[in-house]
Amino acid sequence: MKVLKVSAQGVPQSWISLEQAVIHSAAGDVRWVAGSEVAVFHGGHNAITGLQSVIAVNSIIGTRGMSRFNPFDLTPNLANNKLFARDRNVCAYCGGDYDEYDLTREHIVPLAHKGPDHWMNVVTACRACNHRKGARTPEQAHMPLLYAPYQPSLWEDFILRNRRILSDQMEFLAAHLPRSSRLLN
Numbered sequence: 169m170k171v172l173k174v175s176a177q178g179v180p181q182s183w184i185s186l187e188q189a190v191i192h193s194a195a196g197d198v199r200w201v202a203g204s205e206v207a208v209f210h211g212g213h214n215a216i217t218g219l220q221s222v223i224a225v226n227s228i229i230g231t232r233g234m235s236r237f238n239p240f241d242l243t244p245n246l247a248n249n250k251l252f253a254r255d256r257n258v259c260a261y262c263g264g265d266y267d268e269y270d271l272t273r274e275h276i277v278p279l280a281h282k283g284p285d286h287w288m289n290v291v292t293a294c295r296a297c298n299h300r301k302g303a304r305t306p307e308q309a310h311m312p313l314l315y316a317p318y319q320p321s322l323w324e325d326f327i328l329r330n331r332r333i334l335s336d337q338m339e340f341l342a343a344h345l346p347r348s349s350r351l352l353n
């Protein structure tokens with residue numbers, strides 16, 4: 169499992185390991201925590217008091233420092249696993265539900281026609297449909313799209329990047345999504 173590290177202002181920064189979260193905690197970087205307690209680490213015993221140091225890690229930590237980027241300017245990098253998650257493993261042409269293994273990144277305007285390799289020009293397609301469409305546009309191939317592509321926001325991107333997201337992390341990120349987001353339906 170991963171801890172969601174956000175800026176003190178609540179802007180997502182990265183998914184980090186429990187160990188990295190402990191380091192932030194020990195360094196005094198954590199300003200606030202949210203979500204549930206997911207792990208407790210025991211440190212050494214204090215020589216005088218005999219008490220053992222304990223660091224609890226929550227599923228969401230707000231750390232000091234400003235966001236390194238403007239979240240609204242950001243274009244999340246395009247990766248197949250995130251594309252398939254955006255499109256819920258559904259082929260945009262036949263509507264079939266496939267395993268990741270049988271899916272491909274399909275360029276709506278083909279690369280051969282100078283279609284960009286960008287979120288707005290790609291959809292998930294099964295191998296058969298991708299092959300059938302070939303280097304044609306949906307109009308030329310008479311294969312209309314069953315859903316429209318979109319570029320994920322920073323908050324959606326954080327959801328797409330973590331397949332084992334905890335429910336409180338999902339809730340935190342989903343609070344920033346528009347109601348129309350496919351990730352909410």
Ligand SMILES: [Zn+2]
Binds near residue numbers: 260
């Ligand atoms: Zn298909």
